[in-house]
Amino acid sequence: QQQVKQSPQSLIVQKGGISIINCAYENTAFDYFPWYQQFPGKGPALLIAIRPDVSEKKEGRFTISFNKSAKQFSLHIMDSQPGDSATYFCAATLYNNAGNMLTFGGGTRLMVKP
Amino acid sequence: DTGVSQNPRHKITKRGQNVTFRCDPISEHNRLYWYRQTLGQGPEFLTYFQNEAQLEKSRLLSDRFSAERPKGSFSTLEIQRTEQGDSAMYLCASSPRLDEQYFGPGTRLTVT
Numbered sequence: 001q002q003q004v005k006q007s008p009q010s011l012i013v014q015k016g017g018i019s020i021i022n023c024a025y026e027n028t029a030f031d032y033f034p035w036y037q038q039f040p041g042k043g044p045a046l047l048i049a050i051r052p053d054v055s056e057k058k059e060g061r062f063t064i065s066f067n068k069s070a071k072q073f074s075l076h077i078m079d080s081q082p083g084d085s086a087t088y089f090c091a092a093t094l095y096n097n098a099g100n101m102l103t104f105g106g107g108t109r110l111m112v113k114p
Numbered sequence: 115d116t117g118v119s120q121n122p123r124h125k126i127t128k129r130g131q132n133v134t135f136r137c138d139p140i141s142e143h144n145r146l147y148w149y150r151q152t153l154g155q156g157p158e159f160l161t162y163f164q165n166e167a168q169l170e171k172s173r174l175l176s177d178r179f180s181a182e183r184p185k186g187s188f189s190t191l192e193i194q195r196t197e198q199g200d201s202a203m204y205l206c207a208s209s210p211r212l213d214e215q216y217f218g219p220g221t222r223l224t225v226t
Contacts, residue, residue, distance in 0.1 A: 006156075032213065043118070043205055043217030044157065089156045099170045100212045101147065104156030 003027050004092050006105030013112050019077040021108045023090035028071065032095035034102070035064065035075050038087045048075070051095065080112045116140060118218035120206050126224045127196055134192045135221045139208030146189050147215060148181055150174065151203040163189060196225045
């Protein structure tokens with residue numbers, strides 16, 4: 001059972017453009033939604049995260065939009081740069097769960113063309 | 115470098131052999147996780163330790179898999195009687211609290 005669905009699987013964006021990645025979750029108990037960035041040969045690294053009490057969170061060029069009623073959230077990368085080329089994973093978890101185990105989406109491979 | 119380290123980085127083994135991976139978390143992080151990532155997929159949770167206690171295990175963790183974290187420091191993940199389906203990247207993460215998990219570079223296992 002895939003509890004977090006991510007789209008698109010791959011994305012090509014021109015330098016300076018906006019990259020948009022979408023995720024949908026099934027478990028309404030999830031209450032913490034991080035995005036991870038992974039470069040080849042490296043482990044995932046936390047990029048930005050949101051709790052469901054807010055609808056948007058912005059950090060630099062990265063913004064998460066969250067729609068609780070639709071059970072969807074998205075990552076927007078403004079002014080995309082070639083250095084942003086990586087695989088992006090959305091994830092979800094129960095923040096107050098003792099373990100806080102992450103359930104990941106399938107990933108989006110982003111390529112930013114110069 | 116004070117990040118999470120994993121050894122070995124790559125392991126090639128023949129089907130039926132046993133393998134063991136090691137994870138050294140960031141110092142003083144009491145939470146430690148193991149995930150498995152297959153090619154083109156997101157990581158899947160395997161097991162979780164708080165200090166030396168193994169508190170959660172995924173259904174993915176068959177009885178051929180065992181994990182330990184003696185003394186609440188480093189952790190080992192052992193796979194017995196490896197199968198081709200075990201080929202994957204095994205990721206370790208540590209965390210000082212509920213939110214951020216810091217991932218290591220992973221151990222890539224290839225079972226031939």
